[in-house]
Each structure stands twice: as C-alpha cells, then as structure tokens.
Amino acid sequence: MTVDNIRIKVTMKDMDPEFLKEVIEKCREDNILNCYQCGICSSGCTISKDIISPPHRLIAMTLMGLRDQVLSDPSIWICSYCHTCTERCPKNVNFSHILAFLRNISAEYGYTSKEELPWKTYKGAIDMNYDFGAGIALITSQLAKTNRVRTKLGLPPIPKIDMDEIHKIMDFLKSRERVSKKLEEKK
Ligand code: SF4
Ligand code: SF4
Numbered sequence: 001m002t003v004d005n006i007r008i009k010v011t012m013k014d015m016d017p018e019f020l021k022e023v024i025e026k027c028r029e030d031n032i033l034n035c036y037q038c039g040i041c042s043s044g045c046t047i048s049k050d051i052i053s054p055p056h057r058l059i060a061m062t063l064m065g066l067r068d069q070v071l072s073d074p075s076i077w078i079c080s081y082c083h084t085c086t087e088r089c090p091k092n093v094n095f096s097h098i099l100a101f102l103r104n105i106s107a108e109y110g111y112t113s114k115e116e117l118p119w120k121t122y123k124g125a126i127d128m129n130y131d132f133g134a135g136i137a138l139i140t141s142q143l144a145k146t147n148r149v150r151t152k153l154g155l156p157p158i159p160k161i162d163m164d165e166i167h168k169i170m171d172f173l174k175s176r177e178r179v180s181k182k183l184e185e186k187k
Helices: 017-026 040-044 055-063 067-071 084-088 095-108 117-132 140-152 163-173 175-186
Strands: none
Touching: 017 055, 017 067, 017 095, 040 055, 040 084, 055 067, 055 095, 067 095, 084 095, 095 117, 117 163, 117 175, 163 175
16 A cells, blocks of 8 residues: 555555444444545644644545554544534534544554554643643633624533642542653653
8 A cells, every 4th residue: 555645545455344344333423434525624624734644534544444554644643632523524424533433443453552642642632631621722712702602502601610620630640640651651
C-alpha cells in the first residue's frame, strides 16, 4: 500500500473485512455505513491542517478495512474532540465516537505500545480538564454564544464548573502524576 496526501493505493491484501465488521458491531449507533464522503466533517475539523488523514479519509480507510493503516495513523491521536465533525455530518455519522473506539483498539492491539504520541494526547486532555474542567476550554465569547443558543432553545445556561471538586478528584486519583510518569517512560 502507498499513501500520499491525496491518494491511497491499496491492494486486496491490505483489506481486512473483519476490521470493518468490528467497527460496525462496536459502534452500532454511529452510522459509519451512512458516510457518502462529502467531506463536510473534514472541512470543519479544527485540526485538519495538522494531520495526514482528516475525518472523511479515516472513514474511507475504515470502510475499506485498512486495519493497519488506520490503527497506526498518528492522526487518530491528534483529534481535540471538539465534535465539529459529528455536529456537521448530514448523514448522522458520529465520527468523534468512532475515533474514540479506534484509539481504544489501537492501544489494545499494540499499535501504539511504543509510541509517545498517545500519552502526549492523554496528558493534554488531563491538563485541560485540570485547568478548565473540560476537555475543551470554551472561551468567554464562545460560552456567551452557546448560552444564547441554549436560551433560544429553552435550555438553562451551561452550569458553572466546580473546579475545587475536579481538583479534589484528580488529585486523589493522581491523574497528572500517573500520566506524566507514563510519558517519561515512553521518551
Ligand atoms: S460529513 Fe458525514 S457523510 Fe460527509 S464525509 Fe463526513 S462522515 Fe461522511
Ligand atoms: S472531533 Fe476531532 S476529528 Fe472531529 S472535527 Fe474535532 S478535531 Fe476533527
């Protein structure tokens, strides 16, 4: 198989139907088979400039059963879980959830065991949660905009995050120390 920024050339031996079957079975609600490759997910993806394989391409590769290529692709570890891909998809494909599953099996099947990147990703997520109480920090203007939409929909504003409680839980679990230690081991 050869890959560049636009094309993927594959042969039959690269394709593993069992891989696609596994994704379909484990992500039943996520509608991967609905994808018709419009690319709207990728056009809104907040990290598309930093990755080789944007969302629609990872989906195409998964639909072709390219197990090794998908599970060893560093792009799956760079996603910021902004969920824009899922929100924009006209066919209700929940790509951010599918991506979480791909990360899990990538680690489970040992594709990433020697890699530093997954642990950098986890450290970033842990730090964000410790500092902002969420995987993605909403800046004040975004928060105001989101709350305006919520009000229009008759929903209450986003509840204030109890940072003391989050710190207490994360300190008790030693989350930051544990992930930093793992990251050091991978260097
Ligand atoms: S937006 Fe939906 S249908 Fe379009 S390429 Fe992305 S996942 Fe597929
Ligand atoms: S959730 Fe990840 S893949 Fe989807 S748009 Fe955001 S950064 Fe891109």
